[in-house]
Amino acid sequence: KEKIYIDLQTQNACFRVLNATHQVGCSSKSGGNVGTLHYLESEEDYNWVLKSGPHTPYIVLITSLDFRKDNVERLVNTKRVNGILVLNILNNQSLSPIPTEGFSADKSCPNDNYGIYSNSSDYQHCKKVKWNAAGDGLYFKDYHDFPMFAISNVTDFNVLVDQCYRKFNKPINGTARSFPICAAQLNDRMDAAKDTITCIRRSNHMTNLKQTRYCDAMGDKNIVATTKMVDKSEQRLNKSVVVVSTRMDSFSMFEYEYQNSDTTVTGIVALLSAAKALRPVRQILQNASKDLMFTFFQGEAFDYIGSSRMVYEMEKNSFPYEIKDDVKSSQIVKLPSISHIIELAQLGHRDEGKLWIHTDPISRGSGSASEIEKMIKYIKDIGTEENVSLDDVGPDQPLPPASVQRFLKKANIPAIVLTDHKQQYTNKFYNSRLDLPDFINASYPDDLNETEKYDYVTEQAKALTHVSTVLAQFLYKLTTGEDITPNISQQIQADELEIAHLLYCFLENPVCELFKQSVSPEDSDDLTKKPFPFYVSVDSNTNQITRLTHSILAQYLGERLVNSTKDDCKQPDSDKVCHFILYNYLWMEGSIKSGSSDREGWCIKSTAILSKAQSPAFIIDNYDWLSEEYSTWTESVWSVFKVRVFLIPSESQKVLTFCVGFGILLVSLVVLYLLSISADILFMSAATSDSQPS
Incomplete structure (x- = not known):
């Protein structure tokens, strides 16, 4: 086995999580996904994989710059690609350059349906501010039977690129290489499917007096x-x-x-x-x-x-x-x-050179207004004394995604959120x-x-x-x-x-x-x-x-x-x-x-x-899973994360190997048959010889 496969070190798989209505994330097929490895370094490589390359399906290796929602979906939807490997060698900017425009797999409006503004016509769905401008929601897409892994060390990169892709697969002057070709197998099969409700029902079902877990509550x-x-x-x-x-x-x-x-x-x-x-x-x-x-x-x-x-x-x-x-x-x-x-x-940056105080406009329009104003004055005055510039975003801007929203849904409490951003x-x-x-x-x-x-x-x-x-x-x-x-x-x-x-x-x-x-x-x-x-x-x-x-x-x-x-x-x-x-x-x-x-x-x-x-959803009897009152997220159970590479011979080599093997089998059967029909003679001779007096 060790002579046939090279196992990579990476365990960094995209995996599946579920809520009351959806499954999101990634999962391979039950035996893993196999494809010819191709390193996408240019648009020409994309055209090769998506259109002209003959050795389909492909497992593609892409850079961190190319790992974007539009690009991922282009690769997934073609049906010529069977999985994605993403370069993520963060201490090597030449191999894994950071996108200057940013990257966030979260939504542009995080936790949208579970905060204080979920039913507000004025503020719901981040109407006033799209907080996470870089967010493309990639994390919340379902990539069924389509695995993805991050490649986070140079050793794995060298195996994939030098020992596999460049040695056996990289086209020469636009012409496909002859066999053998180097393939990759990605395995991260998830046990849970569909949604949290289905997964919990399956997990609670007893089969042969044995209970099998398919997912766990986060x-x-x-x-x-x-x-x-x-x-x-x-x-x-x-x-x-x-x-x-x-x-x-x-x-x-x-x-x-x-x-x-x-x-x-x-x-x-x-x-x-x-x-x-x-x-x-x-x-x-x-x-x-x-x-x-x-x-x-x-x-x-x-x-x-x-x-x-x-x-x-x-x-x-x-x-x-x-x-x-x-x-x-x-x-x-x-x-x-x-x-x-x-x-x-978040406190790591300074938008306009300041930290920013966010408040809830609904609370500021109620009995909490005067106390909120006092809080803002106190912290700004202390900031002035300590040479920290703080400012208030104003009374009309809603809160960013924050834990305090869960408290304000239930009670009118003077509250502030301190951040490093004024708006997005x-x-x-x-x-x-x-x-x-x-x-x-x-x-x-x-x-x-x-x-x-x-x-x-x-x-x-x-x-x-x-x-x-x-x-x-x-x-x-x-x-x-x-x-x-x-x-x-x-x-x-x-x-x-x-x-x-x-x-x-x-x-x-x-x-x-x-x-x-x-x-x-x-x-x-x-x-x-x-x-x-x-x-x-x-x-x-x-x-x-x-x-x-x-x-x-x-x-x-x-x-x-x-x-x-x-x-x-x-x-x-x-x-x-x-x-x-x-x-x-x-x-x-x-x-x-x-x-x-x-x-x-x-x-x-x-x-x-x-x-x-x-989440209280998992302890409340007869909870209405579709109410969106509490989080319903679960994580799928899985068995193994594995990436390995190996060589695939040509069809003629496969046929030759099969024929040689089949020929050896036939010869073996003939020999066994001849031994079988001659057994009486062979073993009788031996027995007679043994019975002769010495």
Whole structure:
């Protein structure tokens, strides 16, 4: 087998996801799709594949510039093409140049049907602003029996181009090469089909007492932490919680290709940094009139999975836990408990040199108007003091796609969304594998080693330091009601080096000191040199981004228990009179011991918890799947992702091989026949010989 096939390293397949009405994405045929490999370097190559080339069907290798919706559909619709390989060697611009006009496989109006404006004649379908101008909706097309893979390393490229295409397939002076020709086989067969409703029904059907899963609900965990601990014996007043949030997820056309520098990482880093900046005033915050709740949502790219689940649980009086008589727990948070919401979206650019404050025009036309105006004034004034230019987009422009829309659908809450764009996204690679650190000034000089990169303060790190400082001081103002004095301003300052570390760990190399000290001993081997995926995936496991963000937030907001071991890093015995879930205890590796390669081990006590980020659609009895109230996204189950190349002989060679094989078979049958009819003579002679006396 190894002499016949060359298996490529790539596992980066386009795969299938489903909602209540459609299947989207890619799937190969059951045995994989096979075709003659052709590298599309020019329009002449396209004409060859689409019109004149004799060795159909083809598997085509295309550049990142050519991977556009119009081009993909031209190749799919011809019926002469059986699959696509996309060059995605991001550290080699000559092989994978970046399209200057941008690329986003998301829609131009993301999450359109699930936000606050879904039924608004004034604002629905992005009537006022097409937020994602680069979005062509490629991700949401169905490519049935048509696989696509990304080629992300030079080794695979060399096999495909040098050992396969140029050696055996590339036409010479417009003439097709003679056999043998080199073919590729693409296999990413998906088990689920049609839509989520059909898939769940099939998965719930028992065959021979065995249940087979065909798809899984998308989802993961939200992260929630408060600065105050309010247990259930205390009262949580209305309008007593300030919520500050961001999202953790994105998507891409290909598995394992989830670069999300501006889409998600800038918001995650800014919110974590703001949490740490507030540590010096934690005692003041614990006695403040309002609680501060840090929230990181998962699954937001797929119709607001995480925020929808949180709002649903708040409405059911079960967030963050369902109150039980025999459990001592924190007091629930309801929608009326929330006084303000601040959401961080994309923060990596500066449209017109500013960050922009977005608000909901419907809320500004209601009783929340005066409070929203105060929020805008407070944060702009703090920004002025910290040399951060902020501006308001105005009262008539609707909110961009944001988690806060799910809250505003259910309650009238003063809310702002902080972004790097005034109208359409400044990020031309939103929800894309091309959302790279280079485009937000978060890349590194070529002559730095990994240790030097870890401590290198990029221009983006400097910019986010100022943003995090403004945010932290603004949150202090909202929760305490106190002005920012020079003394408080001096205490609440984001750490530039810590932000540099966060950017390096999330975007460049997870095998970094911050992540090493933040993981549990069981997870330490999971750290890899390639950035972790920001795709939400399915609900069965908590993904690495969520676990790491949770651990870091716990460190920043919680306390490290001294002289604690792994075995006693849990609720104290004195708290076991009844069940006790006020605090969460995390054991993590910690920093390296002085003069040793061993790590200290830290026990962190904090309010940081993980809550469900699975759509309520999957837990509501007899849910109306077509209502568009909640996300219905599932991910198909699959068995294998594989790309391999091999040689196909000519028809005459095939016939010759068949004839030789058939001839050998006939000769073998004749020999067996002759042996069979002569068996009595042959074996009798042997038996007679054996029976002669010696």
